[in-house]
Amino acid sequence: MADDADKPSRDYRETVFLPDTPFPMRAGLPQKEPEILARWAKLDLYNAIRADRQRAGAPLFVLHDGPPYANGAIHIGHALQKTLKDFVVRSRFLLGYDVDFVPGWDCHGLPIEWKIEEELRGQGRRKDEVSKAEFRTRCREYAAHWIAVQMAGFKRLGVLGDWEHRYATMDYSSEAAIVAEFHKFVATGQLYRGSKPVMWSPVERTALADAEVEYHDHVSPTIWVKFPVVEGSDAARGASVVIWTTTPWTIPANRAVSYNESIAYAVYQVEAMEEGLAFEPWAAPGDRLIVAEKLADEVMQAAKVARFRRVEAVDPQGMVLEHPLAALDSYYGFQVPMLAGDHVTDDAGTGFVHTAPGHGADDYLVWLAHGHREIPETVDPDGAYYPHVGLFAGLKVLETEGKKAGKFGPANAAVMDKLIEAGRLLARGRLEHSYPHSWRSKAPVIFRNTPQWFIRMDEPLDTPVHGGRSLRETALDSIEATAFYPGAGKNRIRSMVESRPDWLISRQRAWGSPLAMFVDKETNQPLHDPEVDRRIVETIRTEGADAWFNRPVNDFLGNHDPERFEKVEDILDVWFDSGSTHAFTLENRPHTRWPADLYLEGSDQHRGWFQSSLLESSGTRGRAPYEAILTHGFTMDENGEKMSKSKGNVVDPETVIRESGAEIIRMWAAMIDYSDDSRIGKTVLQTTADAYRKLRNTVRYMLGALADYSPDEAVELAEMPPLERFILHRLYELDGQVRAAYEGYVFQDVIRPLSEFCQNELSALFFDIRRDSLYCDRPDAVRRRAARTVMDAVFERLTAWLAPLIPFTMEEAWTTRYPDSHSNCLRVIPTTPAAWRNDAEAARWAKVQQVTSVVTGALEVERREKRLGAALEAAPRVYVADAELSAAFDGLDPAEVFRTSQATLVAGEGPPEAFRLADAPGVAVEPLRADGRKCARSWRVLPEVGSDPRYPDLSLRDADAVAAWDAAHGKVDA
Incomplete structure (x- = not known):
């Protein structure tokens, strides 16, 4: 019962x-x-939000999209970057802005060329067997395919933007705008053609700019080479100047040896060699060698010299040397002068620098500084010695074909063999060091002299845009006026702009926007005729850049004599393309403005798109095309390692979306x-x-x-x-x-x-x-x-x-x-009344939760020991010694706060056996069991349960609530 x-x-x-x-x-x-x-x-959510904001007169915010490259499905780095951009777009909409964001793509350049070349090889065809028109059409179709694939991937992530009017650097209108921007540099005299050593990729068969080069560890052969003195002081006669280099293949291009006037040099005589060597050393007793005094010990150690003596100090000024290969081939029968240069140090090597002006920036500059103008051409575009180079004609510095493409060829070994034959090799070794590689092909690059087109960095420009400043000065001023997120980005890009050389903008490839200009064969200067430029730009706008390569020159030159002008068929550096995107995306479009409020990309773009955009805009408009720059880092695997397919640690966003949803990628990016x-x-x-x-x-x-x-x-x-x-x-x-x-x-x-x-x-x-x-x-x-x-x-x-x-x-x-x-995305942040601020209530609940933590701890012990079940079985007696903590409960029901059926607060320390927590001093709890019956509806244990005869198994609160419910549902028992 x-x-x-x-x-x-x-x-x-x-x-x-x-x-x-x-x-x-x-x-x-x-x-x-x-x-x-x-x-x-x-x-049409994006446009719907914009229309809504424009009706409300919202302020405009412009995020300009840095174009991803159109050559593959999106990866996790793409996903992070576009998601961050979407955070910006949606949050600015939320804050009440009208946001302009036009997604774009970078379409020209080498990676796409390679893919098309691979396709052609698969068909048994060579690139030179295909017309430029067909080749460019294939490239365009390839890029268009991947734009569609990537656009679908970005949309699947939930990225909002004006997808219908997306931009691409290969659009006819874009190519026309890029060429028009190029013409502005021509018109203001910022462009020049120079023959000097540039970083050259034999694999890609084109020049590279600094931004296209990255450095990887590489093992190079090192050699110490003897240059016999033919003119010099008495002490120097019969001696040899010793140089050290990590590029033996450049010895055929040597034209001088550089020294530093502040370094102490001396003649040293070899007296004895090390014994028990497994090979015959190339030095011998009696040899007289000239090196920096600070480095003599290191040089002799490398040459396996056991004992040597210093003969006397020597001044290299005025010395004339013999090329180390002169005895083997008359090609090297020229004299080798000594040139003073500040770039020479005695930190390593010999204190002398072998100088090949066609294969090094410092070499080139010191050669010119001493009045020399002719730059020898030693290596052809394929990375092989020209036929006229003695002893080594046709040998490759770098392999460009087959499985060995990108590997160093036979040139280094051949040069060393000939130096041994000539008796001019002193020592050799190997060195692991940082070596430049192409950013795209990952193959090593070489310095190679070749005529190229450059934009001047340091020429003062007397134009309204520049006001006598150089491009470098204008760009540096723009950096100072730009906000950076994070702030360290400012110093990063500033240091790069401060030290960068002139901008190399010409490339010897097929797929890109052309340097669409003519050069006067008599003056060697670009033709600047506004009418010619207009015809070029309008033709490209109508027919695309292909027209520059396909149409006859008379279609552009008008009344100019075509025999007098050379048509330039190089293409522009793709960074010039992407650096010009602001011109055709932010200008001459409704509901946007120039400059952009924000550019957002990875931190590597300080040397890439951020910088090319800065230089292009500074050169044409006198300032950066952005007010602020935001950068993000790279995506790594869970161990902090770079992702690669070979490691199997790649996270594919498509897989994550298919298994978990795009929201999880977005949540990760937010956290x-x-x-x-x-x-x-x-x-x-x-x-x-x-x-x-x-x-x-x-x-x-x-x-x-x-x-x-x-x-x-x-x-x-x-x-x-x-x-x-x-x-x-x-x-x-x-x-x-x-x-x-x-x-x-x-x-x-x-x-x-x-x-x-x-x-x-x-x-x-x-x-x-x-x-x-x-x-x-x-x-x-x-x-x-x-x-x-x-x-x-x-x-x-x-x-x-x-x-x-x-x-x-x-x-x-x-x-x-x-x-x-309507969509939740159309909303702006609701206004939060200032009256909601209540610091006193916040302080109260901080104290309440301090006491509650002790009660919770006490009840957990009781449940663990099986003395209590649910918290509603409890009626804790809580002792609070601190008057402020007690006061915090004024107006509160402690049982409600503690989630128990009953509770009592008592002033004081409490009995010794009461439960306490070290981080809540002055609070003690006796976890007592609640008295009364369990309410059949709320499960609270209260003495009052059954007080209402209508509902004998309910508490008074629950009885009242059920009575109201019964009345509302017609269930009142008369």
Whole structure:
């Protein structure tokens, strides 16, 4: 009978206001996101937001897209970069801006050429067997294919932009604009043709600019070579100047030896060689060698000299040497002068520098500084010695064909063999050092003398744009006027611009925008005729850059004599192409402006697109095309290692999207410190998914708790209980943090505080405390109405604040609650009343939570020891010695705060056996069991249960709520 008495008199589940929402716990993002994308496409979301902002007179914000290269599917670096750009676009929309963002692509250049060459080889055809028109058409089609693939990938990530009007550097209008920008440099005298050594890729058969070169460790042969003295002081006669180099192949191009007037040199005589060597050394007793005094020991050690003596000091000035290969071939029968140069040091080597003016920047400059003008040409475009080079004609410095392409050829070994034959090799070895490689092909490059076109960096320009400043000075001034995120980017790009040489802009390739100009054969100067330039640009605008290569010169020259002019068929450096994108994307388009507010790319673009854009715009407009630059780091695997297919550590965004959804990539991008290199992999993605799930569940709980919520039940601030006032205060604080973080592009400072807010103040505090009220209070109860009023405010803000970062989920949440509304993405951040700020309430709840932590700890011990079950079985007696902590509970129900059925606060230290925590001094807890019966509806244990005879198994609160529910549903028992 007792058991029967404890059974509920009815099933009260229908009277409990449990959360109710169709918003699923399992996101199903791979299936849901395409549905949302389709909805956005139907709305033409990007243009809809812009139109909405323009109607409201919103300020304009311009993000100019740095063009990715159109030669493959998107990788995780692409995904990070475009997602960050989307964060900017969506957050600026959210902040009330009208945002212009036109996605673009870089289409010209070597990688695409290689792919087409590979296709041709697969068909048994050589590139030189194909017309330039056909070759360029193939390149254009290849790039167009990958633009479509990449665009689909970026759209799948949820990236908003003016996709319909995307730009590409290969569009006819773009090529025309690029050529027009080039003509501006010609017209202002900033362009010149120079024959000097440039970094040359034999594999790619073209010159490279500094920005196209990267450095990798490489093992080179090192040689010490003897140059016999033919003219000099008495001490120097019969001696040899010793040089040291890591490029033996440049010895045939040697024309001088450089020294430094501040270095002390001396003649040394070899007296004895090391014994027991496995080979015959190339030095012998009696040899007289001239080296820097500081380096004599190192040189003799390399030559296996056991004993030597210093003869006397010597001054290299005025010495004349013999080329070390002169005895073998008359080609080397010229004299080799000694040249003074500041670039020579005695830090390593011999204190002398072998000088080949056709194969080194310093060599070239010191050669010119001493009045020499003729630069020998030793190596052809394929990296082989020209036929006229004695002893070595046709030998390759670098292999350019087959499996060995990019490897060093036989030239080094052949030169060393001939030096041994001539008796001029003193020693040799090997050195691992940093060596320049092509950024794209990864093959080594060489310095090679070749005529090229350059833009001057240091020529003062007396134009309205420059006002007597050089291009370098204009660019440096622009850097100072630019904001950098992070700030270290300013020094990085500044140091690069300060030290960079003249801009090498010509390339000897087929696929690109042409240096569309003519050169006067008599003056060797570019033709500058505005009418000719106009015809060139308009033809390219109509027919594309192919017209420059296909049309006869008379179509452009007009009345000029075609026999007098040379048509330049080099193509422009692709960095000039991409550096010009601001000209045709931001100018002469409606609803945008020049300069852009922001450029956003990886940190490697300080030497790439940021810099080429800076130089192009500074040269044509006198300032940078941007107000600010934001940079991000590289993506690494979970161990901090570079990703590569061979390692199997590549994270493919398409796979992540297919398995988990684009939202997980976006969440990851929001959580990282993107300014540094970031890690990603299975573990990182799982952690990200867990964080996403917690956010989603928070939103889901609010949607359920707000079912059927009406603004009519809203409670005014003055009527709010303390807990609700605290949550509103936190919304006030977060509103300021979120706005500041978005303004400063610190997306981590949005997602992390909001995630913590959802987990700590919402789920673990507000929802946990108010769950009983939400489920069991009658609908018109002030406490329940206040909780729902605050939840509505939280939902309104959370779905807005998070929309730029996880827009799919926020869109799903918004349309779940408001199925007939416009897109959540059309919203701006809701205004948060200043009256919500309540520092006193914040201070109160900090103290309340300090006490609560001790109660929670005590109850956990009781549950672990099986002395208590759920917290609702407890009635803790809480001792609080600190008067301020006690005062914090004024106006609060301790049992409600502690999530127990009953609770008592007592002033004092409490008995010794009470539970305590070291980090909450002055608080002690006796975890007592609650007295009374368990309410059949709310499960609270209270003495009052059964006091209402209508509902003998309910507490008074629950009885009142059920009575109201019964009345509303016509179930009142007369």
